[in-house]
Amino acid sequence: MFALALGLLALRFLPVLPPTGWLIALLVLALMLLPFRTYPVAFFLLGLSWACISAQWALDDRLKLALDGQTRWVEGRVIGLPQQTGEGVRFELADSRSRNARLPKRIRVSWRGGPPVRSGERWRLAITLKRPAGLLNFHGFDQEAWLLAQRIGATGTVKDGERLAPARSAWRDGVRQRLLAVDAFGREAGLIALVLGDGSGLAAADWQVLQDTGTVHLLVISGQHIGLLAGLIYGLIAGLARYGCWPRTWPWLPWACGLAFTAALSYGLLAGFGVPVQRACVMVGLVLLWRLRFRHLGLWWPLLLALNGVLVLEPLASLQPGFWLSFAAVAVLVLAFGGRLGAWSVWQAWTRPQWLIAIGLFPVLLVLGLPISLSAPLANLVAVPWISLVVLPLALLGTALLPLPFMGEGLLWLAGGALDGLFKALAWLAGQLPAWIPAEVPLGYWLLSLLGALLFLLPKGVPFRVLGLPMLLLAVFPPRELVPHGQxxxxxxxxxxxxxxxxxxxxxxxxxxxxxxxxxxxxxxxxxxxxxxxxxxxxxxxxxxxxxxxxxxxxxxxxxxxxxxxxxxxxxxxxxxxxxxxxxxxxxxxxxxxxxxxxxxxxxxxxxxxxxxxxxxxxxxxxxxxxxxxxxxxxxxxxxxxxxxxxxxxxxxxxxxxxxxxxxxxxxxxxxxxxxxxxxxxxxxxxxxxxxxxxxxxxxxxxxxxxxxxxxxxxxxxxxxxxxxxxxxxxxxxxxx
CATH class of the missing domain: 3.60.15.10 (Ribonuclease Z/Hydroxyacylglutathione hydrolase-like)
Structure with missing residues (x-):
């Protein structure tokens, strides 16, 4: 399993993809090695060849060079959740077709001043098509990699269009429209982000506050939200059974595990089933399965299986920063909580994970070129339980009860008020201590910081653990290479x-x-x-x-x-x-x-x-x-x-x-x-x-x-x-x- 993961992850670091002939040869070689029990080599080659083949399919689906810059009439179906902006609307088209031209399967377009667009509608649009591209700087966001990871083969600007058919099976968009119509202290966009995983409605100032305080993960549906909901359902049924309120003819454990996983999966589908959600659903499913069979589950096995499951389904997920942050955060918690002797107090269990995650993710944020929040440990001490125990349950329950007059709207009003209060507190904290963008760190110093973070996360008593902090500081204060005099x-x-x-x-x-x-x-x-x-x-x-x-x-x-x-x-x-x-x-x-x-x-x-x-x-x-x-x-x-x-x-x-x-x-x-x-x-x-x-x-x-x-x-x-x-x-x- 570890060799398979290495093969799948190797795609991220390839300068070029091997030719098709080499990929076929690698695949055949991997299959030939299996009977000889050389499993690590065989599974590494299987992972690498599958990842490269999948990436090549995505590259082949890009807009042809001859069509770049052309304006064509395109018919297609709107997928996902269209993003309404102050200047227009952005959305994605699937099943696109145009006369005498083969188009990519997915096209991302923007329509300046365009009418409202709903998911599931079919449109005929005049689009100026462009090959996937973006700004390319030495330390900036790589738009081309992001578009490829989303398997978007073209972008475009809509000049004109007409709706051909109304929306069908667009239940997520319907939920969003209901949430937008609710009075929630002006925090409707935040509730939509929590319930549907769609943060496009959040203002730039809100994103900046979340980034400065290291709380972006709380408004982007992550494994924490999925695990919390599954735990609440499991705990509710277990509590009912303990106090004799559960039907005796129904065995409580299978029901608790089944309903908890159903809730997690349903929430994942509601949220769009992104990479963090996929990982969480796999891990929750494994934990519940092992619990159902009364077997002890190791800490690393679910994480490794979730990693492979996500990458086998979508090998290009490794091109997204969120993939690395999601799995790294869970790995830090596994390392921090595993192998500890004695129980932590309630205060330690509440405070230590925040500091440990901040330290563990520091090298990851550094190599990804992302801002580092200095106030994240403090902000998350309050924000994590507030979102998990107050805002999220109210938001989900209010959304489920929207068909009932006043009930759903009232709960969402309370959720919006709670979220608004949190944002005001975070905004004050961000004003005191904004995010830090560190200078570029040479590779050698970054490797030392990674080793330092690993040492620091180990339990007390491990030899050389005390060296972790100074090794981390080498990346915080690296020696700066000065420009030569006269240049x-x-x-x-x-x-x-x-x-x-x-x-x-x-x-x-x-x-x-x-x-x-x-x-x-x-x-x-x-x-x-x-x-x-x-x-x-x-x-x-x-x-x-x-x-x-x-x-x-x-x-x-x-x-x-x-x-x-x-x-x-x-x-x-x-x-x-x-x-x-x-x-x-x-x-x-x-x-x-x-x-x-x-x-x-x-x-x-x-x-x-x-x-x-x-x-x-x-x-x-x-x-x-x-x-x-x-x-x-x-x-x-x-x-x-x-x-x-x-x-x-x-x-x-x-x-x-x-x-x-x-x-x-x-x-x-x-x-x-x-x-x-x-x-x-x-x-x-x-x-x-x-x-x-x-x-x-x-x-x-x-x-x-x-x-x-x-x-x-x-x-x-x-x-x-x-x-x-x-x-x-x-x-x-x-x-x-």
Whole structure:
């Protein structure tokens, strides 16, 4: 079983999938080894080959390259729970078909300003189809892996559509609509998350509170909820039997086990049967089965069987962070409670699991690049029993009693009030101690932290256990690798149709542009700020906003709220938030940080908008970088008369490679060796323009496009080739063109 698990998990770490012929050979070899009792090798190969075959099926189901960007009429059935947002609706289509084209089995679409969509309905939609993709940064969320794990073969934007058939068998959506109509202190979305496992209705501020306090697992249905419900049903029947209230002709133990598992399975189906729910149902079923047979059940066996059960059913589950967190949390509890001599007091049983989970999950959160809540142990001391014993029973019972007038609504009103009180307390705690995003930790220090966590979780008296804490601290305070004197590390982030670059010298950091913001979708908060924190940046010496357009300045407010900034400079001070205290761009200003020279330029005749962009030139050991914002041809011609119009090694293409910029006289004078382009994939503006790309190709410039290669990292002053995020080989990522 352990060898099978290793084979299934190995898929997550493969840079490429083996060819089909090799997969068949591995499968045949595994079957041939079984008669010779070489079970570990055979089951490892069985797990690996099955995982690779399943992954290849998912890759083959992706949208064909020839259909990428095309708008087609598609017929399909809405599945899952559509997500209503302030701007429209997002949902998934199954059984999709289009004339003269084979489409993936599942398509995820968004409809801006679209009508209400219900699960189970059939629609005919005009969709602009796209291959699965997402922003790709060195330390960010991997959208491509998530889409593959969901087996979504295409995404798209709906232009128009018509409903062909009403909803059928959409009982989960019906329950959600009933819950939305209930008055629950404004916490209807939280109750829906608890009952149905659908957290799409929670506001961004609520998610931030849950993340800061380490209580996300309480509003995302997990094994704790499933196990609690099964335990309540089992305990209720056992109590009735003990006090003579259970029919004597019915043996109480089979009924208790059967009804407890039925309740757990029913709740799992109501919640959508995700990975944590699958694990919990398997483990609850095993525990009840062993209890029914009066046999002792080991602690690790159910966990291992649940792990294999989940991965055999869905090998791609290992691509999701929630999979690792779910099983790691249970493994920590098994390790902490197993092999202990003597009973714990009620206080110890209540408090110790929170601290042990915080320590045990620290290396897991670290390697997954997720925020770490410092207040989680304290928050969960109150939140876990409050949700488990008050909010969840009221929410489930209220949902079940909704057909009864006033009864269900009253219970849900009480559940909403209890949940609202908890959120207010958590919000206060999050304000005092927000989540911590640690800096990137080298692999060696991470392995030491993992070993330290394991040692610390062992019982008292185990040799060398005391070394666990200092080994953990090595990952908390790892030695920081400084940029060499006279050089600057430049990272162009992948922020879609926008721009943001981080420039780090030995002791200083400058941020050029802050990424886009559209409505509540703020890439300054989602990408730029976490990237700065992952690089170990505690404060910015300067944030330079080229101009006030939302794709360059939209994330500035979130970054200013997230970390101290000594100075803010902008090409357009009037278009930026007043609290930033933005200073105007002083053309000709020049300064030196750690042997690296910086110089500003701005077209004096520019009135506003793109031509007023503040341009930055950086020189390190004779290697030059020019960041131009969105200047147009007129500003380019004016710049040719400035000291910055010299041969340049690295050029940030003006205005994302727009046709209105990158004139021939400009690029010929600068003669860039390499060009950086920051833009969104399949953007509506057609950036970069083919004529612009032809000019750079004519000069022999190497182009690094964020839409194709993701984030780019270079060491200015070292005259070394850059590193692009897509060069980190993963089997689910398309190869570089």
């Amino acid at each position: 600057v590390e430049v990272v162009q982030l992948d922020v879609g149709q926008g721009q943001s670059l981080i420039l780090r010298t030995r002791h200083h950091t400058l941020l050029y542009d802050a990424g886009p913001r559209s409505g509540t979708f703020d890439l300054g908060a989602r990408v730029v700020l976490p990237s700065l924190q992952k690089l170990g940046v505690k404060a910015l010496d300067m944030m330079l906003i080229s101009h006030a357009d939302a794709d360059h300045a939209g994330g500035a407010a979130a970054i200013a709220k997230g970390m101290p900034i000594k100075r803010v400079v902008g090409g357009e001070t009037e278009g930026l938030p007043a609290f930033l205290g933005t200073q105007p761009c002083n053309s000709g200003e020049r300064w030196t940080w750690d042997g690296v020279t910086f110089e500003l330029w701005q077209w004096p005749d520019a009135i506003s908008g793109n031509p007023k962009s503040c341009v930055l030139q950086v020189q390190a050991n004779g290697e030059r970088l020019l960041l131009t914002g969105d200047i147009d041809r007129a500003a380019e011609q004016a710049m040719l008369a400035s000291p910055l119009a010299v041969s340049t090694d690295w050029l940030q293409a003006p205005h994302h490679g727009s046709r209105s910029s990158s004139s021939w006289t400009f690029v010929e004078r600068l003669a860039p060796r390499s060009v950086l382009i920051s833009r969104g994939r399949s953007n509506a503006f057609g950036h970069p323009h083919p004529q612009v790309m032809a000019r750079y190709q004519r000069l022999g410039s190497q182009v690094y496009d964020s839409a194709e290669q993701g984030a780019v990292r270079l060491q200015l002053g070292a005259f070394a080739p850059p590193v692009v995020a897509r060069s980190q080989r993963r089997f689910w990522r398309e190869r570089l063109p």
